[in-house]
Amino acid sequence: MAHIVDTHVGKRIRQRRWLIGMTQQKLAELVGIKFQQIQKYETGANRVSASRLWDIAESLGVPVGFFFEGLEPAGSEAAEAGNMVPSDLFADKEAMDLVRSYYAIPEAQRRRLFELARVLSDVA
Numbered sequence: 001m002a003h004i005v006d007t008h009v010g011k012r013i014r015q016r017r018w019l020i021g022m023t024q025q026k027l028a029e030l031v032g033i034k035f036q037q038i039q040k041y042e043t044g045a046n047r048v049s050a051s052r053l054w055d056i057a058e059s060l061g062v063p064v065g066f067f068f069e070g071l072e073p074a075g076s077e078a079a080e081a082g083n084m085v086p087s088d089l090f091a092d093k094e095a096m097d098l099v100r101s102y103y104a105i106p107e108a109q110r111r112r113l114f115e116l117a118r119v120l121s122d123v124a
Contacts, residue, residue: 012067
């Protein structure tokens, strides 16, 4: 069974890759490995070594710490709180497509869309 940290890191790799519209094949080429290995990293089936994580971070344009963001120690209040946002939100392709589309909107219109979403969520 995969360790929770390996699974989290894999989800964050997939999240960032989807967000920038990169394929597993392209990431694998940039890192110098086979795309099947990227698949295994993203599912948490294989652990990512420190040097490989460094290469992946460079290829995806994020600091290494990005892959650990949102990881809460077991038993912590944040981990146990009934957060309304699912912990695997970015594992959902539809959610990632929505985020990518949102950032493709010009900033002024994006701000108005954000305010509309905030009002609608307050009413719900």
